[in-house]
Amino acid sequence: DSGVTQTPKHLITATGQRVTLRCSPRSGDLSVYWYQQSLDQGLQFLIQYYNGEERAKGNILERFSAQQFPDLHSELNLSSLELGDSALYFCASSVSWTMNTEAFFGQGTRLTVV
Amino acid sequence: GNSVTQMEGPVTLSEEAFLTINCTYTATGYPSLFWYVQYPGEGLQLLLKATKADDKGSNKGFEATYRKETTSFHLEKGSVQVSDSAVYFCALSDSGQTGANNLFFGTGTRLTVIP
Numbered sequence: 475d476s477g478v479t480q481t482p483k484h485l486i487t488a489t490g491q492r493v494t495l496r497c498s499p500r501s502g503d504l505s506v507y508w509y510q511q512s513l514d515q516g517l518q519f520l521i522q523y524y525n526g527e528e529r530a531k532g533n534i535l536e537r538f539s540a541q542q543f544p545d546l547h548s549e550l551n552l553s554s555l556e557l558g559d560s561a562l563y564f565c566a567s568s569v570s571w572t573m574n575t576e577a578f579f580g581q582g583t584r585l586t587v588v
Numbered sequence: 589g590n591s592v593t594q595m596e597g598p599v600t601l602s603e604e605a606f607l608t609i610n611c612t613y614t615a616t617g618y619p620s621l622f623w624y625v626q627y628p629g630e631g632l633q634l635l636l637k638a639t640k641a642d643d644k645g646s647n648k649g650f651e652a653t654y655r656k657e658t659t660s661f662h663l664e665k666g667s668v669q670v671s672d673s674a675v676y677f678c679a680l681s682d683s684g685q686t687g688a689n690n691l692f693f694g695t696g697t698r699l700t701v702i703p
Contacts, residue, residue: 476631507690517677517693530690564631577691579624579631 477501480565480580488588492553495583499546499567505529506548507568507577508540512561523548555587590615594678594694601668601701609663609697611652611678619680621645621654621661622691626675635663635676668701675699 477500487493499506508520510533519532523542534540537555542548552559562584566577595610613619620639624632636645641656650665661678678694 476633478631516695519690519692522690532690566632576634576637579633581629581631 476578476580478565478567478578478580480563480583482583483581484584484586486586486588487555489555489557491555491587492551493555493585495550495552495563495565495585497548497550497565497567497580499548499565500578503567503569503578504546505568505570506542506546507566508534508548508550509564509566510561511564511582515561517564520550552585557587560585560587590619590680590682590692592678592680592692592694595697596695597675597697597699599697599699601699603670603701603703604667605701607663607665607668607672607699609676609678609699611661611663611694613659613661613678613680615659615680615682617682619682621652622679622681623650623652623661623663624677624679624693626677626696628674632677668699670701670703673699673701 479498481496504525507522510518520534521540522530526542537553540550562582564582566579568577591614593612622637623635625635626632636647638645638654644653652661652663675696675698677696679691
């Protein structure tokens with residue numbers, strides 16, 4: 475158990491809909507990272523938050539957004555969903571703002587868009 | 589920019605065979621290098637890491653040496669077990685000097701070890 479909790483584990487939704495994925499980082503970790511893992515794209519970095527503020531942005535679509543709350547949990551919002559958004563979404567946390575320290579991954583949320 | 593090129597899989601080995609998974613990288617700064625492992629149905633777990641040139645990371649019988657001259661970080665294990673069956677990801681993190689603070693992953697190599 476990595477200590478990072480992601481909910482829900484599975485999500486099935488229709489095209490055009492909006493979903494929210496939730497991540498609770500390990501106790502004491504201030505950084506939260508979101509990754510998308512798909513068969514054709516591999517693991518893609520989406521966005522990072524550190525202590526409530528956006529720190530780095532990767533290949534995140536404009537239809538996607540995220541935030542980190544004062545209690546440090548994070549939510550990834552995906553809207554106007556398309557079939558191609560079907561993927562495994564991972565959250566990771568680390569104690570510092572850089573991933574040179576160990577990052578701990580959650581078990582992921584599998585999103586299926588039908 | 590930063591990128592990781594990883595040996596294509598899948599790799600199938602018999603138990604007790606020698607494992608090598610190749611990984612090369614391109615980086616603009618002074619990266620740290622990692623191997624992560626993903627067991628079926630689970631998230632990624634850090635297997636080992638090296639933060640500077642010539643460092644050797646090791647864990648659970650796996651080893652990888654940070655070779656700056658060849659920009660490589662190949663993963664090796666002398667004798668694999670069935671329980672090593674998983675997907676292995678090579679990754680790099682820049683030092684933070686460029687302002688990007690995330691891991692760049694390779695495409696992953698699926699290893700299957702048969703008894």
